[in-house]
Amino acid sequence: MKKSICLYFQVHQPNRLRLYRFFDIGKDSHYYDDFANRTILRRVAQRCYLPTNELLLELINTYKGQFKVAFSISGSVLEQFDRYAPEVIDSFRKLAGTGCVEFLAETYYHSLASLASPTEFQYQVMKHRETIEHYFGVTPKSFRNTELIYSDEIGSMVYDMGFKTMLTEGAKHVLGWKSPNYIYAGALAPKLKLLLKNSTLSDDIAFRFSDRSWSDWPLTGDKYLGWIKAAAQNDEIVNLFMDYETFGEHQKSQSGIFEFMRYFPEVVIKDGEFEFVTPDQAARKHKAVATLDVPDPISWADEERDVTAWLGNELQNDAFKKLYSVAEKLSLIHDNEQLRSDFGHLQESDHFYYMCTKFFSDGAVHKYFNPYDTPYEAFINYMNVLSDFILRVDDAISVSDVNFAAGKKTAPAKVEKAATAKKTVKKAVAKKPAKAETSTAARKPSAKKTVKTKK
Amino acid sequence: MKVLMFGWEFPPHIAGGLGTACYGMTKGLAANGVEVLFVMPSASGDEDQSAVKIINASDVPVDTVSTSVDEFLGKVKFIHIGSNMVPYVDPQDFTKMVEEERKRQIKNFRIQYGQKYKFSGKYGENLMEEVARYAMVGATIALQHADEFDVIHAHDWLTYLAGIAAKQLTGKPLVVHVHATSFDRSSDDKIDTRVYDLERKGMEAADKVIAVSELTRNIVINKYGISPDKVVAVHNAVDFSGRENLVVERGVKDKVVTFLGRITFQKGPEYFIEAAAKVLKRCSHVRFVMAGSGDMLNRCIRHVARLGISDRFHFTGFLRGADVQKMFALSDVYVMPSVSEPFGISPLEAMQTNVPSIISKQSGVAEVLKYAIKVDFWDIDAMADAMYGLLNYPAMADMAARCGRDEVDALKWTNAAYKIKKVYESVIK
Numbered sequence: 001m002k003k004s005i006c007l008y009f010q011v012h013q014p015n016r017l018r019l020y021r022f023f024d025i026g027k028d029s030h031y032y033d034d035f036a037n038r039t040i041l042r043r044v045a046q047r048c049y050l051p052t053n054e055l056l057l058e059l060i061n062t063y064k065g066q067f068k069v070a071f072s073i074s075g076s077v078l079e080q081f082d083r084y085a086p087e088v089i090d091s092f093r094k095l096a097g098t099g100c101v102e103f104l105a106e107t108y109y110h111s112l113a114s115l116a117s118p119t120e121f122q123y124q125v126m127k128h129r130e131t132i133e134h135y136f137g138v139t140p141k142s143f144r145n146t147e148l149i150y151s152d153e154i155g156s157m158v159y160d161m162g163f164k165t166m167l168t169e170g171a172k173h174v175l176g177w178k179s180p181n182y183i184y185a186g187a188l189a190p191k192l193k194l195l196l197k198n199s200t201l202s203d204d205i206a207f208r209f210s211d212r213s214w215s216d217w218p219l220t221g222d223k224y225l226g227w228i229k230a231a232a233q234n235d236e237i238v239n240l241f242m243d244y245e246t247f248g249e250h251q252k253s254q255s256g257i258f259e260f261m262r263y264f265p266e267v268v269i270k271d272g273e274f275e276f277v278t279p280d281q282a283a284r285k286h287k288a289v290a291t292l293d294v295p296d297p298i299s300w301a302d303e304e305r306d307v308t309a310w311l312g313n314e315l316q317n318d319a320f321k322k323l324y325s326v327a328e329k330l331s332l333i334h335d336n337e338q339l340r341s342d343f344g345h346l347q348e349s350d351h352f353y354y355m356c357t358k359f360f361s362d363g364a365v366h367k368y369f370n371p372y373d374t375p376y377e378a379f380i381n382y383m384n385v386l387s388d389f390i391l392r393v394d395d396a397i398s399v400s401d402v403n404f405a406a407g408k409k410t411a412p413a414k415v416e417k418a419a420t421a422k423k424t425v426k427k428a429v430a431k432k433p434a435k436a437e438t439s440t441a442a443r444k445p446s447a448k449k450t451v452k453t454k455k
Numbered sequence: 456m457k458v459l460m461f462g463w464e465f466p467p468h469i470a471g472g473l474g475t476a477c478y479g480m481t482k483g484l485a486a487n488g489v490e491v492l493f494v495m496p497s498a499s500g501d502e503d504q505s506a507v508k509i510i511n512a513s514d515v516p517v518d519t520v521s522t523s524v525d526e527f528l529g530k531v532k533f534i535h536i537g538s539n540m541v542p543y544v545d546p547q548d549f550t551k552m553v554e555e556e557r558k559r560q561i562k563n564f565r566i567q568y569g570q571k572y573k574f575s576g577k578y579g580e581n582l583m584e585e586v587a588r589y590a591m592v593g594a595t596i597a598l599q600h601a602d603e604f605d606v607i608h609a610h611d612w613l614t615y616l617a618g619i620a621a622k623q624l625t626g627k628p629l630v631v632h633v634h635a636t637s638f639d640r641s642s643d644d645k646i647d648t649r650v651y652d653l654e655r656k657g658m659e660a661a662d663k664v665i666a667v668s669e670l671t672r673n674i675v676i677n678k679y680g681i682s683p684d685k686v687v688a689v690h691n692a693v694d695f696s697g698r699e700n701l702v703v704e705r706g707v708k709d710k711v712v713t714f715l716g717r718i719t720f721q722k723g724p725e726y727f728i729e730a731a732a733k734v735l736k737r738c739s740h741v742r743f744v745m746a747g748s749g750d751m752l753n754r755c756i757r758h759v760a761r762l763g764i765s766d767r768f769h770f771t772g773f774l775r776g777a778d779v780q781k782m783f784a785l786s787d788v789y790v791m792p793s794v795s796e797p798f799g800i801s802p803l804e805a806m807q808t809n810v811p812s813i814i815s816k817q818s819g820v821a822e823v824l825k826y827a828i829k830v831d832f833w834d835i836d837a838m839a840d841a842m843y844g845l846l847n848y849p850a851m852a853d854m855a856a857r858c859g860r861d862e863v864d865a866l867k868w869t870n871a872a873y874k875i876k877k878v879y880e881s882v883i884k
Binding site: 021022023024025026027313314315317318319321322374376379380383384386387388390391 | 704705706707708742744752753756757759760761763765766767769770771772778781785
């Protein structure tokens with residue numbers, strides 16, 4: 001049996017918030033910096049998504065089914081594609097059409113819901129699954145959580161939703177002497193197969209590729225395959241997980257990253273020791289060698305490989321707590337699509353990342369991704385937005401109370417806009433509890449409903 | 456009666472309360488028949504000169520009196536060395552700054568004499584040097600206009616040297632006006648001794664010292680060793696003429712409690728936060744706003760997050776111009792918990808906008824207000840009590856707003872200026 005290489009790329013862009021001042025609270029409920037979001041998305045589309053998709057398509061066609069990759073595309077970025085760069089969706093569709101690309105499930109909003117609310121987590125995973133079906137006509141079978149966050153408990157939630165495979169980080173403090181280059185089983189869900197990221201090899205591409213002070217620069221396909229072989233001498237699978245933006249955005253095209261990617265598959269396939277697999281195929285091909293105990297959540301971020309990049313200081317913790325304190329109230333409101341969507345976008349993990357104060361060890365990476373000068377500014381801005389959002393939720397609750405009291409006869413003029421959306425949404429809401437229970441039912445939902453979020 | 460007044464700033468270009476106070480004071484003096492010749496480092500030409508004649512120090516060359524100024528300069532030369540007044544820099548930065556400063560000084564030294572000096576008139580890194588140059592230019596101006604004034608009046612340590620020089624060269628009496636002391640700017644153990652020395656020098660050289668409150672007067676007596684009979688307290692007033700009260704539509708239905716000012720140790724922001732947390736335990740229809748910026752801002756944000764009240768406690772950052780008015784218009788209660796405040800204009804602004812105020816007993820303004828609620832800055836229970844009362848008992852808030860407004864309207868610069876005029880008269884022989 002050939003050994004495996006599993007490539008997975010994360011595609012995500014947050015909805016960055018505009019400068020939202022105290023004076024705006026209660027007056028203006030548009031939270032997003034549309035200009036920045038559009039500019040950044042279009043830039044990354046031109047530099048990364050479009051050219052890399054084209055390259056991968058070419059490679060898949062050249063090697064006739066021997067080259068495979070997996071993507072996880074967040075709902076947040078899909079909405080932005082739809083709005084600002086629909087051609088990117090088309091190019092992903094072409095990739096989907098080859099059958100050599102697996103699309104993974106994740107939380108629709110690239111959120112940390114798995115750490116806060118099982119209900120919200122399930123809701124977003126289902127929403128994402130439906131969205132992927134809608135856009136690409138395939139049903140995700142493997143799951144990757146935001147930032148590869150995983151714990152025993154999250155694993156069992158994921159398994160209960162019907163996934164048999166999950167991707168996470170090969171965190172050293174969890175693995176100990178064990179190798180990341182095998183498949184493991186979840187501690188609470190023994191049938192859930194875990195694919196662990198090989199950080200060293202992944203980061204060689206994602207972070208070090210263009211670093212000229214790196215002693216191994218420049219990286220070539222042959223050299224890299226040599227490392228993979230050395231690392232997996234007695235092992236079975238090497239998982240290379242990284243941000244898709246590595247290609248052309250984090251590592252500029254001048255660095256030769258595209259040439260590297262163009263020749264790497266050829267080197268691997270000619271050599272013959274390894275073959276490319278997608279996560280789902282990997283899980284079917286390899287057996288789990290042991291269970292992995294992960295009592296506390298791990299992730300792929302920073303040196304610590306835990307969740308302190310998002311929930312590591314008092315600012316983040318308070319914002320997080322305040323955000324999810326709304327969840328219950330929100331579940332009482334059924335006909336407000338805009339509130340739902342804002343709640344989702346406020347959950348994007350990036351907002352919490354901006355509030356991180358761990359400047360010293362991973363400052364460079366944090367700075368790169370951060371539109372704010374200081375975590376404090378990020379926090380103030382976020383809390384102002386959240387305060388307005390909480391006001392709107394409270395208003396909506398009193399409106400729905402009034403409606404309920406009035407026997408639901410008349411809808412107030414305020415919600416006119418949502419009126420058209422109402423029918424389908426109500427149906428969806430009514431179905432939701434049943435869906436969460438039986439995963440088979442959830443696998444074939446009608447694609448129509450998901451379109452709603454795009455408007 | 457004519458007075459030569461040394462100030463540092465004058466509206467419309469102001470950084471602190473000093474310019475505003477000088478403006479009101481000169482108008483009040485004019486109403487009392489006192490003519491003011493106002494010298495400032497950097498005038499822009501758009502100052503309101505209806506009540507004063509402004510002399511821009513940047514327009515005056517020093518060479519005319521260089522001999523007599525040189526003699527004076529012998530005494531103040533020390534200031535040219537190490538004039539950077541930036542607190543808490545690390546050693547590397549400091550070395551860099553000193554190096555740059557030295558190079559710059561060598562260059563500038565050549566053009567310093569017999570040339571006009573372009574003052575920034577701000578409170579920047581070269582403040583000490585500007586203070587010394589201002590003294591030279593001030594002395595020149597005093598000599599040039601020696602026949603046009605009877606008394607010299609200098610505001611705060613920035614201008615004391617100019618005042619002293621003017622007095623030495625013209626023999627006219629000097630009044631220094633203490634708006635703030637080093638002890639209000641930092642805690643006792645972190646006093647900038649160079650500033651302290653200048654302050655004391657000015658007070659000692661003066662014929663009379665005016666302090667903006669009894670609180671400040673006591674500091675002048677106790678910490679600077681000035682004889683009590685030389686120090687007079689004259690409370691500031693406010694001039695809100697020409698200001699319209701903004702009508703601002705509220706975005707939030709909740710009541711708003713506001714702190715507005717520099718977020719520094721002296722302003723007591725942390726007591727405000729602690730009191731806010733106490734109030735939030737009892738009532739939910741309230742939001743707290745901390746407006747301003749300063750070296751304690753980040754610490755305060757963390758404090759708020761740690762207390763878990765950040766959904767009800769907002770930060771606005773530094774507010775300017777109309778946003779300050781807007782903030783007052785949005786407020787239901789204003790709090791000034793200063794640890795040490797020589798006077799404190801901001802609660803007057805709030806009360807003038809019909810916002811009831813809570814002020815610390817450690818502020819000069821507490822001496823003139825009856826209808827503001829006064830608490831010790833450290834007594835967060837009392838502060839929380841007062842906030843709760845003003846938020847929940849309309850009768851109390853209404854009375855505080857109505858009477859407070861009348862009280863503020865009664866504070867007139869004309870009255871304060873009359874007292875200042877009396878001080879002038881006492882020193883003119």
